[in-house]
Amino acid sequence: xxxxxxxxxxxxxxxxxxxxxxxxxxxxxxxxxxxxxxxxxxxxxxxxxxxxxxxxxxxxxxxxxxxxxxxxxxxxxxxxxxxxxxxxxxxxxxxxxxxxxxxxxxxxxxxxxxxxxxxxxxxxxxxxxxxxxxxxxxxxxxxxxxxxxxxxxxxxxxxxxxxxxxxxxxxxxxxxxxxxxxxxxxxxxxxxxxxxxxxxxxxxxxxxxxxxxxxxxxxxxxxxxxxxxxxxxxxxxxxxxxxxxxxxxxxxxxxxxxxxxxxxxxxxxxxxxxxxxxxxxxxxxxxxxxxx
Numbered sequence: 001x002x003x004x005x006x007x008x009x010x011x012x013x014x015x016x017x018x019x020x021x022x023x024x025x026x027x028x029x030x031x032x033x034x035x036x037x038x039x040x041x042x043x044x045x046x047x048x049x050x051x052x053x054x055x056x057x058x059x060x061x062x063x064x065x066x067x068x069x070x071x072x073x074x075x076x077x078x079x080x081x082x083x084x085x086x087x088x089x090x091x092x093x094x095x096x097x098x099x100x101x102x103x104x105x106x107x108x109x110x111x112x113x114x115x116x117x118x119x120x121x122x123x124x125x126x127x128x129x130x131x132x133x134x135x136x137x138x139x140x141x142x143x144x145x146x147x148x149x150x151x152x153x154x155x156x157x158x159x160x161x162x163x164x165x166x167x168x169x170x171x172x173x174x175x176x177x178x179x180x181x182x183x184x185x186x187x188x189x190x191x192x193x194x195x196x197x198x199x200x201x202x203x204x205x206x207x208x209x210x211x212x213x214x215x216x217x218x219x220x221x222x223x224x225x226x227x228x229x230x231x232x233x234x235x236x237x238x239x240x241x242x243x244x245x246x247x248x249x250x251x252x253x254x255x256x257x258x259x260x261x262x263x264x265x266x267x268x269x270x271x272x273x274x275x276x277x278x279x280x281x282x283x284x285x286x287x288x289x290x291x292x
Contacts, residue, residue, distance in 0.1 A: 089280065127276070
């Protein structure tokens with residue numbers, strides 16, 4: 001079959017976007033299709049695939065305008081992607097699937113509200129209400145002896161780290177590096193997989209390794225479950241901001257510096273809502289022949 005796609009990225013976190021109303025792939029064949037499309041040598045290349053489904057009528061249509069069905073590069077489903085959902089908003093607006101500048105997009109049953117900033121008929125940036133951070137350990141989930149895992153010790157491959165765990169729709173473990181440690185040279189390829197698959201994370205985990213620059217700025221690298229290191233992770237940036245605030249390291253609005261760019265994250269403690277603002281860009285469009 002021939003699959004029409006749009007390659008998009010937010011801070012270098014790149015996904016392949018497919019209009020689910022036009023491209024029909026059987027559910028049991030989607031994981032294999034995703035693996036082939038995501039392959040950077042034999043496919044299009046990306047951190048995963050996101051299918052966009054317009055919603056109209058019924059309970060789903062009343063709840064949201066569009067559905068985001070997200071897959072990691074290894075074919076596994078993921079609940080949420082902050083960079084990905086911004087690109088979904090740009091996709092549907094730029095292609096004329098909606099003229100709304102405030103959108104409701106649902107992923108795995110959770111609705112996010114997005115505010116679009118457009119210029120010359122094209123979306124340039126998107127502000128996302130990412131909802132309330134989940135801090136209760138069993139709901140993240142993480143196996144912990146405490147109600148919340150804040151600066152909690154974890155041993156990974158014989159080395160002890162302190163992690164703060166947050167769910168922003170998917171599970172995150174945030175580790176703050178010591179002042180003398182160099183985040184740029186940190187061997188995330190070695191450490192990341194051991195965090196992702198550690199026995200304390202029943203659903204695996206996204207691992208963020210962060211360094212506080214000042215009270216308003218945090219540098220971060222991320223190992224995403226099912227994908228590996230990526231240039232950015234929106235939910236990971238949100239989790240890192242929340243973790244830095246919980247540990248008293250920053251103020252409530254933070255610029256998170258990622259390998260692929262910067263995101264502005266604000267945790268409104270009164271509302272208990274996290275807001276993420278960042279770019280969304282189209283890279284290229286095309287068609288790929290795929291035998292399934």
